[in-house]
Amino acid sequence: MAPPTSRELAELAYATYGKSTGGRNYQGLPMPDWDELTAAIQLAWIEAAGAIALNTIASLTGATGTLEPSVGDIVLVPMNPADNNGATEGPAIITRVWSKTTVNVRVLADSHNIDWRTSLTHVDSLAAVDAAAAVWTWPGGDDD
Structure with missing residues (x-):
């Protein structure tokens, strides 16, 4: 079984956030479905989930500094x-x-x-x- 992608983790995090807030956003308004979010908001959730995943992998493997992309990589x-x-x-x-x-x-x-x-x-x-x-x-x- 393949590990989840950053997008799958982001969708899970978004759904979990919604479940914990009764389907309300930070303003107290109803949360749209994932597919109704703008591309920029989806990307923000994907980046957050990806950063958590990379930090978790680095922590579990003991990697230090090898998981950050740099120009030229x-x-x-x-x-x-x-x-x-x-x-x-x-x-x-x-x-x-x-x-x-x-x-x-x-x-x-x-x-x-x-x-x-x-x-x-x-x-x-x-x-x-x-x-x-x-x-x-x-x-x-x-x-x-």
């Missing part, structure tokens, strides 16, 4: 196999770090295509991710 992103010589993932170089879980990258496809992607969110695995998903993971993180 190589990460993996999902790829359309037609644009990547048949491969479903490809390397990318981080060009901008927004947070511990959100980065911009330049994709190094196994083709003539040059692809820039922005505001990608960290996931633990690319195994069940659509090729168009705005996500990234560390190399060696997938178990497939």
Whole structure:
């Protein structure tokens, strides 16, 4: 069984928050469903959940400083196999770090295509991710 993604953790956290507040937001108004949230609010929940997950992993493994992305780091992103010589993932170089879980990258496809992607969110695995998903993971993180 694959570990939950940052998005799945964010949705769980949002639902749990709603359950604990009787379905009310911080203003006391009814909370919208997850799918009704703006992309910016969803991203904020995803970043928060991703940061908690990364800190938990670091704490459990004793890792220190190895889980924070930096400009120039190589990460993996999902790829359309037609644009990547048949491969479903490809390397990318981080060009901008927004947070511990959100980065911009330049994709190094196994083709003539040059692809820039922005505001990608960290996931633990690319195994069940659509090729168009705005996500990234560390190399060696997938178990497939």
